[in-house]
Amino acid sequence: MSDVKDFVPKNQTVNELVKQLKLTAYNARKLAEAVDIIEEMVEDENCVKFLGLSGALVPAGMRFCINEMMKNKWVDIIVSTGANITHDIACSFGEKYIQCEPEKVDDLELRKKKTSRIYDIISPDKTSIRFESEVQKILKEIGEGNFSTYELIGDIGKRLEDKNSLVRVACDNNVKIIVPAFFDSILGLQVWMYSQDHKMIIDERKDLDFLINLHYNLKEQGKSSGVLILGGGVPKNYILQSVIIPEKPHKYVVQVTTDVPHYGGLSGATLEEAQSWGKVDEKSKLCVVYCDATIVLPIIVSSLKERIYKV
Amino acid sequence: MSDVKDFVPKNQTVNELVKQLKLTAYNARKLAEAVDIIEEMVEDENCVKFLGLSGALVPAGMRFCINEMMKNKWVDIIVSTGANITHDIACSFGEKYIQCEPEKVDDLELRKKKTSRIYDIISPDKTSIRFESEVQKILKEIGEGNFSTYELIGDIGKRLEDKNSLVRVACDNNVKIIVPAFFDSILGLQVWMYSQDHKMIIDERKDLDFLINLHYNLKEQGKSSGVLILGGGVPKNYILQSVIIPEKPHKYVVQVTTDVPHYGGLSGATLEEAQSWGKVDEKSKLCVVYCDATIVLPIIVSSLKERIYKV
Amino acid sequence: MSDVKDFVPKNQTVNELVKQLKLTAYNARKLAEAVDIIEEMVEDENCVKFLGLSGALVPAGMRFCINEMMKNKWVDIIVSTGANITHDIACSFGEKYIQCEPEKVDDLELRKKKTSRIYDIISPDKTSIRFESEVQKILKEIGEGNFSTYELIGDIGKRLEDKNSLVRVACDNNVKIIVPAFFDSILGLQVWMYSQDHKMIIDERKDLDFLINLHYNLKEQGKSSGVLILGGGVPKNYILQSVIIPEKPHKYVVQVTTDVPHYGGLSGATLEEAQSWGKVDEKSKLCVVYCDATIVLPIIVSSLKERIYKV
Amino acid sequence: MSDVKDFVPKNQTVNELVKQLKLTAYNARKLAEAVDIIEEMVEDENCVKFLGLSGALVPAGMRFCINEMMKNKWVDIIVSTGANITHDIACSFGEKYIQCEPEKVDDLELRKKKTSRIYDIISPDKTSIRFESEVQKILKEIGEGNFSTYELIGDIGKRLEDKNSLVRVACDNNVKIIVPAFFDSILGLQVWMYSQDHKMIIDERKDLDFLINLHYNLKEQGKSSGVLILGGGVPKNYILQSVIIPEKPHKYVVQVTTDVPHYGGLSGATLEEAQSWGKVDEKSKLCVVYCDATIVLPIIVSSLKERIYKV
Numbered sequence A, B, C, D: 001m002s003d004v005k006d007f008v009p010k011n012q013t014v015n016e017l018v019k020q021l022k023l024t025a026y027n028a029r030k031l032a033e034a035v036d037i038i039e040e041m042v043e044d045e046n047c048v049k050f051l052g053l054s055g056a057l058v059p060a061g062m063r064f065c066i067n068e069m070m071k072n073k074w075v076d077i078i079v080s081t082g083a084n085i086t087h088d089i090a091c092s093f094g095e096k097y098i099q100c101e102p103e104k105v106d107d108l109e110l111r112k113k114k115t116s117r118i119y120d121i122i123s124p125d126k127t128s129i130r131f132e133s134e135v136q137k138i139l140k141e142i143g144e145g146n147f148s149t150y151e152l153i154g155d156i157g158k159r160l161e162d163k164n165s166l167v168r169v170a171c172d173n174n175v176k177i178i179v180p181a182f183f184d185s186i187l188g189l190q191v192w193m194y195s196q197d198h199k200m201i202i203d204e205r206k207d208l209d210f211l212i213n214l215h216y217n218l219k220e221q222g223k224s225s226g227v228l229i230l231g232g233g234v235p236k237n238y239i240l241q242s243v244i245i246p247e248k249p250h251k252y253v254v255q256v257t258t259d260v261p262h263y264g265g266l267s268g269a270t271l272e273e274a275q276s277w278g279k280v281d282e283k284s285k286l287c288v289v290y291c292d293a294t295i296v297l298p299i300i301v302s303s304l305k306e307r308i309y310k311v
Helices: A014-021 A026-042 A063-071 A082-092 A107-112 A125-142 A149-158 A166-172 A186-194 A205-220 A233-241 A271-276 A293-309 B014-021 B026-042 B063-071 B082-092 B107-112 B125-142 B149-158 B166-172 B186-194 B205-220 B233-241 B271-276 B293-309 C014-021 C026-042 C063-071 C082-092 C107-112 C125-142 C149-158 C166-172 C186-194 C205-220 C233-241 C271-276 C293-309 D014-021 D026-042 D063-071 D082-092 D107-112 D125-142 D149-158 D166-172 D186-194 D205-220 D233-241 D271-276 D293-309
Strands: A047-053 A077-080 A115-118 A121-124 A145-147 A176-178 A200-202 A224-230 A250-257 A280-290 B047-053 B077-080 B115-118 B121-124 B145-147 B176-178 B200-202 B224-230 B250-257 B280-290 C047-053 C077-080 C115-118 C121-124 C145-147 C176-178 C200-202 C224-230 C250-257 C280-290 D047-053 D077-080 D115-118 D121-124 D145-147 D176-178 D200-202 D224-230 D250-257 D280-290
Touching: A014 A026, A014 A293, A014 D014, A014 D293, A026 A047, A026 A224, A026 A250, A026 A280, A026 A293, A026 D293, A047 A063, A047 A233, A047 A250, A063 A166, A063 A293, A077 A082, A077 A233, A082 A125, A082 A166, A082 A186, A107 A115, A107 B271, A107 B280, A115 B271, A121 A125, A125 A149, A125 A186, A145 A149, A149 A166, A149 A176, A149 A200, A149 A205, A166 A176, A176 A205, A186 A200, A186 B205, A205 A224, A205 B186, A224 A233, A224 A293, A233 A250, A233 B233, A250 A271, A250 A293, A271 A280, A271 B107, A271 B115, A280 B107, A293 D014, A293 D026, B014 B026, B014 B293, B014 C014, B014 C293, B026 B047, B026 B224, B026 B250, B026 B280, B026 B293, B026 C293, B047 B063, B047 B233, B047 B250, B063 B166, B063 B293, B077 B082, B077 B233, B082 B125, B082 B166, B082 B186, B107 B115, B121 B125, B125 B149, B125 B186, B145 B149, B149 B166, B149 B176, B149 B200, B149 B205, B166 B176, B176 B205, B186 B200, B205 B224, B224 B233, B224 B293, B233 B250, B250 B271, B250 B293, B271 B280, B293 C014, B293 C026, B293 C293, C014 C026, C014 C293, C026 C047, C026 C224, C026 C250, C026 C280, C026 C293, C047 C063, C047 C233, C047 C250, C063 C166, C063 C293, C077 C082, C077 C233, C082 C125, C082 C166, C082 C186, C107 C115, C107 D271, C107 D280, C115 D271, C121 C125, C125 C149, C125 C186, C145 C149, C149 C166, C149 C176, C149 C200, C149 C205, C166 C176, C176 C205, C186 C200, C186 D205, C205 C224, C205 D186, C224 C233, C224 C293, C233 C250, C233 D233, C250 C271, C250 C293, C271 C280, C271 D107, C271 D115, C280 D107, D014 D026, D014 D293, D026 D047, D026 D224, D026 D250, D026 D280, D026 D293, D047 D063, D047 D233, D047 D250, D063 D166, D063 D293, D077 D082, D077 D233, D082 D125, D082 D166, D082 D186, D107 D115, D121 D125, D125 D149, D125 D186, D145 D149, D149 D166, D149 D176, D149 D200, D149 D205, D166 D176, D176 D205, D186 D200, D205 D224, D224 D233, D224 D293, D233 D250, D250 D271, D250 D293, D271 D280
Parallel strands: A047 A077, A047 A224, A077 A176, A145 A200, A224 A250, A250 A280, B047 B077, B047 B224, B077 B176, B145 B200, B224 B250, B250 B280, C047 C077, C047 C224, C077 C176, C145 C200, C224 C250, C250 C280, D047 D077, D047 D224, D077 D176, D145 D200, D224 D250, D250 D280
Antiparallel strands: A115 A121, B115 B121, C115 C121, D115 D121
């Protein structure tokens, strides 16, 4: 192993910063290791790339980071909470999220002003109202049927005009978006409303069909898969468990989280624990960065842009 | 407000301990306040009671606490991760979970020995194998159709012989169990396998139908709802968001969690934040205990037993 | 290792609760293991017992738990932050701490009302004023000289009339109290003020002299030492490092903390890491409970009372 | 307040990254606000600047960041744990810290190999041996007497040849280093050994004298003080409490921590809570970034270099 080397602070690019952090310690070092693993993953042409999204990253301004990853073919499949997809679609209609000071707001006042809070972000009710009317229009266009979540989200994406929408970018770049807890979101509530008088069934077996067949195929073809998990939650578990039946461990797993192992939850479970389940194996490249993803994701994507495209 | 009073340590019952903690500080005080709110909630006959379950509480030995709550009519609806339901069903077949030392195990060795780890608990592969064969039999008995998750889990519960199974106890006590991310679990994988050659659709709109109608009815009847959230994750969000369309805030909300507000995730979001969404309002009784649920749940249920039944 | 056994909730004593938790998982199990190790430690007559105190445990109502431990000879040496000693002395003059709701207070208002906040506890300025006048009187009685922190605190303890004061109880039971960051406290500020026109030197070498000689003696006599660490901080490091020069690892170490290992700080460092320093060795009994000490300490002391004294 | 704006990932400098993060959310936004406050602080010529250091930041490779701050007059007084000073002095003798994988090491093996671990860093015993022999030589040169910690550390700094040592850089730039828990460190143990047959007293009243007089003077002169706190612990409390007697609130306070408020400890206490103590007031500029300091410090210092020196 290397000696620790003192970080030299100076006017430097994000990637230069990351390169230097590799020889430090704790989560700075882990961040640098994560970038190296993700770089190897995105340059591995025989690897299908997953992105797990939990936490309200889209209203926090992380959309373009995810879009950039999709446009560069650094992601093939996104597994997300419904909230991120809801917020993205709302943004695509021109709606905005507004910064606030969580220490200073009175939440009962916010309600009276018809606004909702996500930590230090405010979303006005008018955003939800607009979201409702536009989404109901789109669902009518889509019609009726039995949909996997990736099919329905794909069908919505095609109908979004905003080229900066991550749902639209996913569509344009053949990235599938799976939302395993689909009805646990405002988008889910809209589909529920629509389905009161239309035949629309969300059939999540089909999402699983797609994923499990994918891993069987990768196994047959000697190809691999890799994952960047932002947060934890259902997306983490879903992506990791999808390889259990095909018995095809993920080759690369990077998790950015602030959850800890010692309370027994899966969100904070170590990637070593995942080895005991066969979700990864002794050859897998593993890294956990314990940090807020809003700090780490911009650094990862900026650093990779510089490494790979020099721009 | 009261003066802090020094806790007197002595041979005492769990409820006596809790009563004393009420006059201390930090999470000891919060634990005592939580018990008071839950006591008020369970004695409120005009209140529908929810329990949110995330984290692997069943393999951690928390089943009987949940069963006790159901038998006493302290819970009407459980919203859970699929993992807890999976583990409960496995236990109902006589399978066991085994303690281990996370600092000392080698996860690659565990895999070679065909065992999987959940922090300090080991589950042998034979449990999964048994789970698979028994669940496939039960699914065949259930047949085909379009099921909400509470219907399917109810239909499984009826067929479990173990009277200590929480899925069975739920069934025996008319408690509905909803699993919003159904396919994100080993039980979900089994249903997926079964559905390869049987027509079984998991239609989660029906779960939402049930819940939203329930809240509309409660509103009409001037009744209320309350929640005990163990952990966070999808169960927390799902239970809280279910009142948004009916605009009927929960009256009681207690959360036991180790997640924090300042990373922006919903799991750690404060219950004040929930006020800005109308999920609770200014009259709601709110309490967060920052603690591992394996410590808090046994204390809450033992304390309530003593308060209400003196046994 | 044992199978996990479902916890049976019922009207039961604290010790019965703890006994049952031993067969569960996560921190519930750790809490039970901690009580077993501490029981073994307190019954080990050849063991000198340390208690590390950080966090504002005294204003939180934990004094009597610590007093109980001293009266039962379960503690020989306390290493504490100065704040806990300051608060105890203030309480000994009849001053009170008052509960508050941290979500609802305005800290600028609190200042205007001449009160200071410790999370959910309020301390009025009159407490500090009383503390100042009484402590200055006591210091005048003590006179001048060169003191270790345990000598000065012992000299103060003798002069406190309140038999419930932990500083007084320490005095009455020959427990030494060491405060390694002595001037980092309101008591330290008072000594600083006093020393403006009196010759009082706090000579912390003498604390270290005492401790290091103690460990050399224990080593010679084949005796041992054990530690209960509540929180982390300076008390943890100080107690653990005191065995490095004598090369006499602690035999028992239990830590109750909410700090985590992966940010690199000593407060959250694992006790395995302490093995690499020789602070503990392969025979040491080690246990970390990740939990708020205000919940765990009352349980530990009540449980031990029942086990050892049946009262 | 501003709308959230999507972060644009690209090849960019660290400061450009920070500028963009200002319009995002959670800790990314806080990091950007922290840099703005620190920029304002370092450009405020009427402000005395403090740096609080806890956690093993020096072995983690953060020395040059701190040196850079001192050389640019961005820091006037450092309050640190003894460990950081110990490690810096060891490095100044050419000793190295080595990276390791905490998941893979066996701490009992590390001890057998005569190495100690700090999370993911290894320190060989030969470093301590060298440290001992060199420090004893230096202490002999310094001689005998009654020293504040800043005087002794200053006297050591003068004698270090390594111009990259932070203790030396402090010396060269008239930065005082105060270590309130002086004997809670290996350096403290060395002084204790030396004092076995030499008259050396560490008189920490003198540190406090210096600080409290400083704040009285600042008050008289209408000047101010500001603080960057890395971690929490004794340095945080010590710097904040030093203004209580002079009643001169700090004007700028930025804390980078991973400690949380809800367990009641001072390390995680909010800066709003500090308002109730008068440590800061309504005009103070306050910011907490919840993040590992090894990630945040290199970003802050690199960003400031670019802003202020364009290099």
